[in-house]
Amino acid sequence: MVRQIILTLMVTIALSTMVWVNAFAAANEISGEAFIDAVFENNNLDMAAKILVDDNVPTSAIIKKAKSLGYANIKIVDALADTKLSHEQVIISALRNRIPADAIFNSTKICGPGGYTPDSILRFLVEKELSLVIIIATCKSMINQGSTKYNVIYNLCMTDADTLTIEEVSTQLDVPPATTLKACPRHAEYGHAYISHDLPQEAHIITGVSHLTLDDNTVRGFISDDDAGGVGAEGDIISPKRP
Numbered sequence: 001m002v003r004q005i006i007l008t009l010m011v012t013i014a015l016s017t018m019v020w021v022n023a024f025a026a027a028n029e030i031s032g033e034a035f036i037d038a039v040f041e042n043n044n045l046d047m048a049a050k051i052l053v054d055d056n057v058p059t060s061a062i063i064k065k066a067k068s069l070g071y072a073n074i075k076i077v078d079a080l081a082d083t084k085l086s087h088e089q090v091i092i093s094a095l096r097n098r099i100p101a102d103a104i105f106n107s108t109k110i111c112g113p114g115g116y117t118p119d120s121i122l123r124f125l126v127e128k129e130l131s132l133v134i135i136i137a138t139c140k141s142m143i144n145q146g147s148t149k150y151n152v153i154y155n156l157c158m159t160d161a162d163t164l165t166i167e168e169v170s171t172q173l174d175v176p177p178a179t180t181l182k183a184c185p186r187h188a189e190y191g192h193a194y195i196s197h198d199l200p201q202e203a204h205i206i207t208g209v210s211h212l213t214l215d216d217n218t219v220r221g222f223i224s225d226d227d228a229g230g231v232g233a234e235g236d237i238i239s240p241k242r243p
Contacts (some may be wrong), residue, residue, distance in 0.1 A: 009025040032057075033171060036065050045071055045079045059093040073103035081109035091121060095134050101141035118142045119155050126159040136172050149175045150183045157184030 036057060040048045059080065062155060068074045077099060080090045087110050091142050094104055105118050111159050116124070122142065125135055139152045143193060155168055170180045 016188050031143050032061075036061060040065055040197050041071060046082055047077060049076075049079040053085055054082070059089075060086070060097050063093065063099065073099045075104050077103050077107045078109045081107065087116065088124065091116070091124070092128065092130065095125070095130070095138070097236040101138040102144060105141065105145050118145055118147060119151070121150070123159040126161045126165070127154060132165060132168060135161075136169055139173060143173060149173055149240050151179050153183035157186055 031075075035055075037050060039051050043051065047068075049062055051057070062080070063076055066079070067073075071079075073094075077090060077094050080093065081087060085093070089111065091104055095101060101121070103116075104116075104121065110116055111118070111121075122135070122138055125138055139156075142152055143149065152173065153166065153170065156169060161169075166180065166184060168178070169175070
């Protein structure tokens with residue numbers, strides 16, 4: 001009998017604790033949102049961002065609130081750049097919360113003198129292995145900012161972007177295969193020199209290529225494979241278009 005009473009009391013206490021915890025969590029969430037609202041109501045964007053970041057409020061919540069109040073993307077980026085966050089943290093947070101890369105490129109706080117450039121931002125994103133969706137969107141923003149397709153692929157190549165990334169960006173930006181090959185000769189190592197349809201005359205489909213040399217004066221490419229022996233003769237010359 002005593003044992004049954006004790007078990008009943010334990011169950012009652014456990015249920016009461018669960019209700020209290022759930023109520024506390026809900027209240028805490030409401031108070032968090034109310035805190036963000038109060039900070040924005042009583043401060044301008046720059047000061048609100050600083051206060052909230054100092055209080056360790058997630059940047060996603062700050063960006064969401066700032067957007068709901070109609071602040072321009074570049075203003076949000078500039079405000080976050082003036083907080084204790086590093087520029088790298090601002091770049092990643094902004095892109096993950098659907099702020100276009102154009103806003104980052106146009107931010108004098110991020111891309112001012114001595115700061116990041118669109119090229120270095122793209123390389124940084126590849127090095128940090130951000131999602132392919134973000135990388136493609138950033139590449140499109142670079143084109144909008146006046147960068148060439150050749151330059152975009154070149155920067156991907158210099159950061160050792162994987163083949164899937166280079167292929168997907170090339171497809172999304174409609175980069176001619178010859179331009180992709182010239183911007184990233186390493187790409188040929190994976191057997192992707194499939195550019196015959198983009199050349200002014202017939203060319204071989206190359207697979208297993210280990211080396212590609214492009215002559216900018218003659219606009220001719222020489223394919224060679226030291227291990228194959230004999231490859232690289234006149235019959236193996238390709239002539240990609242200029243990018």
